[in-house]
Amino acid sequence: QVPLVESGGGLVQAGDSLRLSCAASGRSFSRDAMGWFRQTPGKARERVAVISWSGDSVFYADSVKGRFSISRNNAENTVYLQMNSLKAEDTAVYHCAVGDWVALLGAGRAEYWGQGTQVTVSS
Secondary structure (H helix, E strand, O other), X not given: OOOEEEEOOEEEEOOOOEEEEEEEOOOOOOOOEEEEEEEOOOOOOEEEEEEOOOOOOEEEOOOOOOOEEEXXXXXXXXXXXXXXXXXXXXXXXXXXXXXXXXXXXXXXXXXXXXXXXXXXXXX
16 A cells, blocks of 8 residues: 655634645656545545646636645655635545546546545634
């Protein structure tokens, strides 16, 4: 199992910003899509943002468009999620995922999942 380690979560006020990072180790993921999903208790996991291996293609959930930005550094095997203008409804555990672009965008299936980092936004 290749570990994906997320960091950057925390407790912030509405309107603040956070930057999540996910570092992958074990092998290069420069040819895999990477993404961020989030989950709150009692709700289905939500796809937040996905980026292709080259970074040329990105997907954002409607709920985060214009506020969140996904990027990656293939040399460092890392994917980032810059979250601006945070809202209380963004509160969730954010999970990093690595896998096939179609699978991540379709069924939300990933080859690897991170343990998650908690983001809490107080209103």
